[in-house]
Amino acid sequence: MIKGLKRQDRKSQELIYQKYFGLMMSIGMRYCNNWDDAKEVVNSSFLKIFTKIDNYGGKGSFEGWMKRTVVNTALDFIKSRKFENVGFDDINTYEEDVYIENEAAGNIDAEDILKLVQTLPDATRAVFNLYVLEGYKHKEISEKLGISEGTSHWHLLNARRLLKDKLKNLI
Amino acid sequence: MKINIDDFFRTKLNEVNFDFKPEYWDEMEKKIEQEGAGGVSGGGFFGGSLSIFSKIAFIFTTLIIIFGLIYFFGGGSQQDDSENIEQPVVKAVPANVNTTVKTEKAEKVTEPAPEKVIAKTTKRKTVKKRRHLVSVEPYTEKPSITDEIDYRLRKEVEIRFMSSFRPYNLGPLKYDMGQEVDIPVDPAVNNDDVNVSEPKKITKPDNPKDYKPMQKPIKRVFGKKKGILYRLGLRK
Numbered sequence: 001m002i003k004g005l006k007r008q009d010r011k012s013q014e015l016i017y018q019k020y021f022g023l024m025m026s027i028g029m030r031y032c033n034n035w036d037d038a039k040e041v042v043n044s045s046f047l048k049i050f051t052k053i054d055n056y057g058g059k060g061s062f063e064g065w066m067k068r069t070v071v072n073t074a075l076d077f078i079k080s081r082k083f084e085n086v087g088f089d090d091i092n093t094y095e096e097d098v099y100i101e102n103e104a105a106g107n108i109d110a111e112d113i114l115k116l117v118q119t120l121p122d123a124t125r126a127v128f129n130l131y132v133l134e135g136y137k138h139k140e141i142s143e144k145l146g147i148s149e150g151t152s153h154w155h156l157l158n159a160r161r162l163l164k165d166k167l168k169n170l171i
Numbered sequence: 172m173k174i175n176i177d178d179f180f181r182t183k184l185n186e187v188n189f190d191f192k193p194e195y196w197d198e199m200e201k202k203i204e205q206e207g208a209g210g211v212s213g214g215g216f217f218g219g220s221l222s223i224f225s226k227i228a229f230i231f232t233t234l235i236i237i238f239g240l241i242y243f244f245g246g247g248s249q250q251d252d253s254e255n256i257e258q259p260v261v262k263a264v265p266a267n268v269n270t271t272v273k274t275e276k277a278e279k280v281t282e283p284a285p286e287k288v289i290a291k292t293t294k295r296k297t298v299k300k301r302r303h304l305v306s307v308e309p310y311t312e313k314p315s316i317t318d319e320i321d322y323r324l325r326k327e328v329e330i331r332f333m334s335s336f337r338p339y340n341l342g343p344l345k346y347d348m349g350q351e352v353d354i355p356v357d358p359a360v361n362n363d364d365v366n367v368s369e370p371k372k373i374t375k376p377d378n379p380k381d382y383k384p385m386q387k388p389i390k391r392v393f394g395k396k397k398g399i400l401y402r403l404g405l406r407k
Contacts, residue, residue: 039198
């Protein structure tokens with residue numbers, strides 16, 4: 001299929017789109033707070049994949065390369081909208097781990113959890129996704145989003161607090 | 172039992188998946204067509220987005236522009252139009268001419284002259300003349316300053332060459348391009364070989380070694396490039 005993509009074969013493009021749409025859309029929905037924006041991000045990502053398939057050197061997995069593409073596209077989309085102002089008073093706050101009761105939260109549906117994440121502010125949601133789900137460090141996140149490391153710490157702490165409170169309400 | 176909130180969200184969010192529907196691909200295909208990205212069956216300039224007539228028109232227009240540019244700024248200024256001009260060929264033939272050799276004793280001796288080179292048109296050869304396509308006046312009348320310098324330099328070299336055959340005590344040679352001239356001899360110089368009473372006449376040697384007759388200045392064959400203002404008639 002990758003050879004077909006390099007030939008710009010339309011059938012191969014359709015097969016790739018069909019196979020990876022669900023995965024790409026789940027990533028897009030984490031970063032965007034609605035279906036339409038997420039779909040726009042995903043389609044833009046596929047367009048990049050189809051047009052810049054020659055950039056894929058074949059070293060890592062093709063799926064990983066696609067994931068990075070959709071994450072970067074989503075971050076560009078978020079940055080195109082202005083971040084909300086952050087209260088910098090809490091930036092030096094100690095970053096503490098937050099725990100929840102597993103028995104009660106375990107019954108919550110995955111889509112409801114996704115909706116909880118989508119309620120977070122754009123920058124906070126982006127930092128939470130990059131740190132928790134993609135495994136980036138604060139320095140890398142600050143470079144990707146164009147913010148300071150302290151701001152990245154604050155967004156992560158803010159996301160944990162907000163999500164814990166929302167989970168309590170949901171339970 | 173308590174669980175870290177990061178692990179909880181990571182697990183739950185990885186369970187999320189969305190089903191594919193064919194209309195999603197239709198939408199994506201429209202986006203690809205709009206962006207003109209890839210696709211063997213369509214997209215791109217030569218992929219079918221333009222009609223055949225438009226493509227042919229585009230190609231012809233491009234070719235006309237390219238040839239026009241080449242004509243004006245490149246090879247259009249010089250072209251071989253193969254105009255034939257006739258040029259006489261000089262051939263060496265024995266001449267039945269008797270020459271008179273003047274000696275010191277003023278004796279007239281008649282003897283057959285050595286083979287001499289005279290000009291005789293025996294055969295006409297056609298040579299190709301390169302000509303400027305755009306109207307360029309041929310070089311005819313007044314030589315340029317470089318031609319004049321070239322002519323004077325040749326003359327100077329010829330005089331020096333002739334002086335090398337002359338004894339040093341005869342004084343400087345005054346020789347004007349093959350014409351006989353009278354050379355006054357300095358009376359202060361005592362030389363028995365020279366008849367002081369009569370001015371010595373010298374002539375240009377007939378066929379000295381390594382002597383090359385002066386050639387005409389090389390005619391400018393290639394036309395001088397003219398600017399765009401000249402071609403438009405705005406500048407002479």
